[in-house]
Amino acid sequence: MYAVADHIRGAAELEVTPRGVRPHRLPAWVREQFPDGQLLAMESQPSGVRIAFRTTATTVELVTHPTRVAYPGADRPRGRIDVYADGELVLRDVLGGGDRIEVDLATGASTFHPGEPHTTTITGLPAGRRRIEIWLPHNESVEVADLRADAPIEPDDVTLPLWVHHGSSISHGSNALAPSGIWPAVAARRAGVELRNLGFGGSAMVDPFVARVIRDGPADYISVKLGINVVNLDAMRLRAFVPAVHGFLDTIRDGHPGVPLILISPIFCGIHEETPGPGAIDPASIGTGQVRFTATGTPGDVALGRLTLQVIRRELRSLAERRAADENLHYLDGLHLYGPEDAAELPLLDGLHPSPEAHERIGTRFASVLAQKSASL
The missing domain is CATH 2.60.120.260 (Galactose-binding domain-like)
Structure with a gap:
């Protein structure tokens, strides 16, 4: 051995x-x-x-x-x-x-x-x-x-730029069939970078300890994809979410003040675009061979600060604009990776997670971002 x-x-x-x-x-x-x-x-x-x-x-x-x-x-x-x-x-x-x-x-x-x-x-x-x-x-x-x-x-004697990525089950690889077929792996292989994947199913909750892990480890560039788990667990209201993201980014910057940092908002997910969480498994789908998820909140119920994906995207974009002094912070709208047109062509079969083909598409699109940043290192 x-x-x-x-x-x-x-x-x-x-x-x-x-x-x-x-x-x-x-x-x-x-x-x-x-x-x-x-x-x-x-x-x-x-x-x-x-x-x-x-x-x-x-x-x-x-x-x-x-x-x-x-x-x-x-x-x-x-x-x-x-x-x-x-x-x-x-x-x-x-x-x-x-x-x-x-x-x-x-x-x-x-x-x-x-x-x-x-x-x-x-x-x-x-x-x-x-x-x-x-x-x-x-x-x-x-x-x-x-x-x-x-x-x-x-x-192995290969040394590549290190990309550290944090996200939800989508970044973890849910519904991908193979480990090199998850979208971060597709992106890393196409862009020629080393991947450290901190995508955790159901657990992209803007947790301070994840920010400290990123802060304390090596990274040539970093991306964080936030929002979907906060919505489908109904874990925060708007007042708590925005300062939490600021703190998350501040902690990362304590260890990596000049590293390219990409803030990614959620990809398209029809059940949560205008409907808050909590999300749940549709009981009618159990035993059918294809479990589906559903949103149990009230559509449009955002007046008291409840979160939907549309609200998350708006707030993350605004947050990034208010941090414009950080020239190495970049906002990426998740709809550019997978939007409504993609959902019509490559549906989220369980209502929440991309198909293997959609993972490939998302990874290919993000690879161009990684390649651009890698070339500048």
């Missing part, structure tokens, strides 16, 4: 377990300070985390032990492991086995089902030294147990 921990990128830290190492995208102090079940489940899913190395091997094996959450009546595709050799996709491996935590959507009761480890085998690699990049699943937690090859594995 090679020291696989030496080759893992995109994680905050690695937890040593009896099976191997588990990548975490948030450091232990955050997990101890705020041990919220949703956040802990999301940060332990290694969205954007890769294993990268150089080798002349023709066969490589990676042993992982996945843990996934399953919802009877609302099954979702298994996680995948994507393998690239010198930038070309050579394997997309669907996970099998692993532990399963089954959650009843009606009652909230959960049942644990243990399973066997999973082995990803890469064979038939051409002769010669090449760069191997293995993208871990974005939607299942994994322990990395073993890395084997029929030739020595050497450190």
Whole structure:
């Protein structure tokens, strides 16, 4: 077994377990300070985390032990492991086995089902030294147990500009089928940058500890995509939201005063454009094979400061304008990444999250922004 921990990128830290190492995208102090079940489940899913190395091997094996959450009546595709050799996709491996935590959507009761480890085998690699990049699943937690090859594995010597991105389940990769198909991964690969993905399903809540994590880590440029979770959890009113975003950006600037910082407003989501949250699963969709989300607020009910996506976009644009003295702060309207016309062509199948094709489109569009910023570094 090679020291696989030496080759893992995109994680905050690695937890040593009896099976191997588990990548975490948030450091232990955050997990101890705020041990919220949703956040802990999301940060332990290694969205954007890769294993990268150089080798002349023709066969490589990676042993992982996945843990996934399953919802009877609302099954979702298994996680995948994507393998690239010198930038070309050579394997997309669907996970099998692993532990399963089954959650009843009606009652909230959960049942644990243990399973066997999973082995990803890469064979038939051409002769010669090449760069191997293995993208871990974005939607299942994994322990990395073993890395084997029929030739020595050497450190990767590629150094790229580092892009740190924070967002919601859309940035985490919900409804994407593969880890390199989530929109931040698409953007990073197209723009030729290194990704650290701090997209957490249901947890882009303008949390101060996330801003401190970004502040205290390296970054060549940064983006934060805020709004949808605040709306669909009905977590804030307008009076609290705007100062919270100011504070979030101020904290980041404490550590990165001159780094390009892109503030992204929400993409189009019809259920919340004019209707506040909370969001909820439509009970009628359970068991149909396609769970759908709905907004339970009152349409147009914003007079007392309740938030919709239209209000969020207006306020983030205004906020960015009031911070015009920061020449490296850039506002990007999320509708430029995915707007009403895109929704008509590539609908949000569950009413909330982009399809795999829409992830590709969003990532491709954002890649041009990343490439422009990368060229200026």
